[in-house]
Amino acid sequence: MKNIKIVILAVLTTFLSIGCAEVLDTKPGNAYSDVDIFSNIELTERYVFYAYNSTENWGLNFDDWWTRRVNIENASDEAWFHFVPQNFLITRSLIAPNNMGFFRNKWRNYFSFVGVVNQFLVEIDDTPVAKTNPDEVAILKAEMLYLRANAYARLINFHGGVPIIDKPFNLNDDFVVPRDSYEDCVDFIVSDLNTAISLLPSSKMVRDGGEFGRISIGACMALKSRVLLYAASELHDPSTIPNGPLYDYTKSTKWQDAADAAMDLIETNAYSLLPISNSKEYQEMFLRPNRELILGRPYSPEFPNTPNDFNTLPDKAQSPHSSGGWGLSNPTHNFVMDFKMANGKRIDEPASGFDPNDIYANRELRFYSNINFQGASFRGDKLDYSSPGGADAKEAPGQVHFAASGYNLRKFLDESITIDAEQSPHRPYPLARYSEILLNYAEAQYHLGNEAEARLYVSRVAERVGLPAIVSSGEALLADIKYERQMELAYEGHRFFDLRRWMDDDKIAEDIQGVQWKKVDANGNLDENGTLVMTQVLIEDRSFNVANYYLPIPLNEVEKTGIAQNFGY
Structure with a gap:
């Protein structure tokens, strides 16, 4: 079984003292040469698996005690x-x-992983492993493109427009890189995701079993849906403050683009809402992989430890x-x-x-x-x-x-285990779920003026947990859509950003x-x-x-x- 091994290898642990320029100049170092890494498909995979540490997890950061928990x-x-x-x-x-509290390392960490991805993408095509394992390498490239897109999506959610850097720095390069516009960053993210989708074979629409936790076509489509919905939101309208290129998204088709991205995923029929009859079933839905979970970060004895000690997260x-x-x-x-x-x-x-x-x-x-x-x-x-x-x-x-x-x-808590004595056997951290895509579509359709369509899709989420179908209209309908996001996606890392994009x-x-x-x-x-x-x-x-x-x-x-x-x- 080819389980995803999200591990920190010696080959990848040494980074230079971190700044945007310095991080992106970094190469894997002291255990294997590049020739070793890119001559052996297993080492190449491990390079990619390290970059999976850039995805979100139970903690805000992984490099200090508190924000790991x-x-x-x-x-x-x-x-x-x-x-x-x-x-x-x-x-x-x-x-x-000069005082960012628990957010102090977000810029540093995401650009660190952008550097890892860039180093991979610039080297991989001319390596022995690309010639001997072309199909596997195409999938690894798609995974890396997703991971870079995800890092940039987080960076622009936190900071607005940031420097777009798609290749490693050389010693003679100018390390002073200006910020790109928010809109250009969105385009860059969408382009990476579209390329990733094109590289993944149709058999990778869903990745489960031994491949659970690895990037799928569905995961790429889900992130694209989220990024375009966020971009269309009020915070990025040029009429709101702050405004200017670092914050604005000006495309006239923005809500249609967001609706189309969500519907593209819905129409694959690859994912579905799990039927729920009581609160216990809903609680336990988060303890194991299922067809509603588009992408999850594995935390389980099946998978090697990550920078977060999963035996304490989240139960302890x-x-x-x-x-x-x-x-x-x-x-x-x-x-x-x-x-x-x-x-x-x-x-x-x-x-x-x-x-x-x-x-x-x-x-x-x-x-x-x-x-x-x-x-x-x-x-x-x-x-x-x-x-x-x-x-x-x-x-x-x-x-x-x-x-x-x-x-x-x-x-997320597993009531069947004893804390400090057992570990929950399967539980993943949810990175994308099908219910989010339904709500993305409902919100986009509301802003397009298609209230009946918006009611239909938000009702699918509400009715699944025993609430009546949504019948509201106008501002009350938007409030119901926001409510469903608040409660359906609670504690999954959405609320902080939702309240801001809604202003x-x-x-x-x-x-x-x-x-x-x-x-x-x-x-x-x-x-x-x-x-x-x-x-x-x-x-x-x-x-x-x-x-x-x-x-x-x-x-x-x-x-x-x-x-x-x-x-x-």
Whole structure:
């Protein structure tokens, strides 16, 4: 079985001190020569497999302890990282070119992998392995083109237009490379993906079994759909601020292009939504490869370790204290209260059935799949966040990483294992799912004025989890599409970018709320045998300014190369 081996080889571990110019000048070094690597198909594959480390995973970065275990959900309204919250500086408009907190290595890391890809692409065609294994090499080239496209997609989501660099630097080259326009970057990404699609044989529309986790035609089409949807969004309209070539997308066909890219993938019929009858089935859908998962990054004993120690991710990192976890990403009360009721109504709508004295009752299915809350059953025990005496309360014995918001994450967690003793056997990190493509199409069709088509496709996602079909129109329909993205793609790395591309400033700046549970006697004093009461509490006072639609360019890059800084920094 030819499992993907995402490993860091000695051949690829040595990088020069990192700047945009320096990274892209780097060559694989000290264990094998280029002749060795490109004469042996297995070594060539391992070169490519190393570059898979550029894809997203359970952690925001892989080169420091904390950001290997928490992700970008904590910089949105989805969650709050209680242990070192000050490092998500962007939530309080404190991020700066010389102080980027947990985002400090994004520029460096993505351009590092761009350099790895460029070195491969410039050398591979003239190598012995290309002559002896042409079909395999064509597939490897497609994988590398996807990985470069994905790195650039992340870079432009974070920074706007960035330098387009498609070949390694030589010693005599000018390392000062200006930023290209956002639109040119999108075109470059789409071109790489189209070329990758053309290189992959039709048998690679889906890659499963022993090839699970490797780039497929479907994965390339999914990324193309996402990139074009983002480009069409309000943030990149020339009428909004910030504007100019580094941020604008001006094509008159932008929404049609986004709709076509999504439909191209839908019409392959290669992927489908899994039928779901209850919250347990929905939760367990994320624990193994399936036909809804277009691309996932493997985390399993079947696959060698990655820079993230998968035995702690996400079960150890996100489980409640009472089951042996650290609970690092605390879902916010804001997010909890956004979940609709099981009848499809929002909690403040007439006849919703919402009970302020039992706020977790009769909520939609995904609430119970995604969130651990007071009284929920998890790994056979009832969670108790209340003081005094609760096993998940702040003062519980051995408690360090208490759930400051009153909630823990449930999505992605495998309840069948014992933390620190077992590993979940298959669980992947979702990089692209079919439900996203349906929602991409619905959103694009809405902006094209085709509301009936938009309702049809957003309803497919809503009805799969037991909600009624969407019947709204106008702005209410757009709100329903946004809701489905919020809840269907929760904690999968979308929300941070969605709120920005929609320019939903109020949501970005919304103060983060949590809940505290206490047992009190008739006089209001803590009493383990008292009445359980809930109090809403402020967790973080957030703010936003327009500069925060993008991350700044790191100060060392600006000083080193004179590259243009982003608006507002």
